[in-house]
Amino acid sequence: MSARRIDGKAAAAALRARVAGLAQSFAAATGRPAGLATVLVGEDPASQVYIRSKRAATAEAGMRSDHHPLDAGTSETELLALIERLNADPAVDGILVQLPLPAHMDAARVIATIDPDKDVDGFHVVNAGRLAVGDPAALVPCTPLGCLHLLKAELGDLSGLHAVVIGRSNIVGKPMAMLLLGESCTVTIAHSRTRDLPAICREADILVAAVGRPEMVKADWIKPGATVIDVGINRLPGAEPGKSRLVGDVAFAEAAEVAGAITPVPGGVGPMTIAMLLRNTLVAAHRRAGLPAPEGL
Numbered sequence: 001m002s003a004r005r006i007d008g009k010a011a012a013a014a015l016r017a018r019v020a021g022l023a024q025s026f027a028a029a030t031g032r033p034a035g036l037a038t039v040l041v042g043e044d045p046a047s048q049v050y051i052r053s054k055r056a057a058t059a060e061a062g063m064r065s066d067h068h069p070l071d072a073g074t075s076e077t078e079l080l081a082l083i084e085r086l087n088a089d090p091a092v093d094g095i096l097v098q099l100p101l102p103a104h105m106d107a108a109r110v111i112a113t114i115d116p117d118k119d120v121d122g123f124h125v126v127n128a129g130r131l132a133v134g135d136p137a138a139l140v141p142c143t144p145l146g147c148l149h150l151l152k153a154e155l156g157d158l159s160g161l162h163a164v165v166i167g168r169s170n171i172v173g174k175p176m177a178m179l180l181l182g183e184s185c186t187v188t189i190a191h192s193r194t195r196d197l198p199a200i201c202r203e204a205d206i207l208v209a210a211v212g213r214p215e216m217v218k219a220d221w222i223k224p225g226a227t228v229i230d231v232g233i234n235r236l237p238g239a240e241p242g243k244s245r246l247v248g249d250v251a252f253a254e255a256a257e258v259a260g261a262i263t264p265v266p267g268g269v270g271p272m273t274i275a276m277l278l279r280n281t282l283v284a285a286h287r288r289a290g291l292p293a294p295e296g297l
């Protein structure tokens with residue numbers, strides 16, 4: 001392997017430590033900890049694991065973590081009522097409703113009910129709009145924010161670089177493209193139906209893969225020396241029965257022979273997502289308390 005391995009786990013730990021220090025100052029200044037409320041509908045095992053890591057990281061950073069588990073049969077009306085209560089609760093700075101929601105719920109309506117200034121996922125249309133117009137009040141989705149953090153740490157100034165984002169989701173691809181535009185990159189948004197995708201990817205100085213197709217991006221899709229960010233979290237059957245293994249959207253071993261730097265899965269973007277959730281919660285808390293934005297995040 002010739003590529004540098006971008007250590008998202010270490011970068012996330014460093015960011016979480018900075019958040020923890022600032023969370024302590026916030027509590028000292030306001031007399032209350034910053035607080036994140038998490039909501040999980042149903043018992044999807046993967047969602048339970050994610051919520052557990054998010055809550056543990058929140059508590060470890062010295063913030064309050066309140067969890068609201070709802071059973072799978074909860075009506076959308078009941079969920080919306082809970083969100084209204086959390087919107088009105090002064091101890092709650094951030095609200096995270098874990099996705100996916102059960103099929104009988106309309107995720108767009110649920111997200112639209114969250115106070116945009118408590119929307120630490122950055123999924124509300126108001127925050128998507130703020131990001132699109134460059135309003136600093138935007139709360140930006142955690143995964144693309146984490147990717148940008150890794151890219152800046154690796155490359156410094158990104159201006160003028162050609163970034164290709166594979167994937168056009170509202171939670172990763174689109175906000176990622178907006179962030180890269182904000183850094184003065186030339187941005188191409190590609191997706192699974194893009195014609196001659198490998199040739200377009202080979203033009204990329206920065207390649208962000210967020211399509212959800214295991215090991216789709218091969219070595220010959222990558223410009224030599226490019227920086228590759230793998231957002232994919234694909235769970236495949238493992239070597240032993242009952243076990244699974246995680247692979248990204250990039251064929252890591254072969255890609256690492258060509259790329260200049262690359263994120264692994266696990267240990268790349270995933271841990272940054274959680275660190276940025278804490279960051280967004282602390283930023284939301286400062287704004288709600290009328291304090292200036294915390295520095296160094």
Ligand SMILES: Nc1nc(=O)c2c([nH]1)NC[C@@H]1CN(c3ccc(C(=O)N[C@@H](CCC(=O)O)C(=O)O)cc3)C=[N+]21
Pocket residue numbers: 050053096097098099100121142233246265266267268269270271273274
């Ligand atoms: N409202 C909402 N907000 C989210 O941010 C959200 C969500 N719903 N639904 C599910 C996805 C997924 N997600 C991840 C967070 C951390 C890792 C992570 O830490 N991954 C580790 C490995 C974890 C493992 O082994 O499973 C890693 O990549 O190293 C992955 C995925 C947040 N999501």
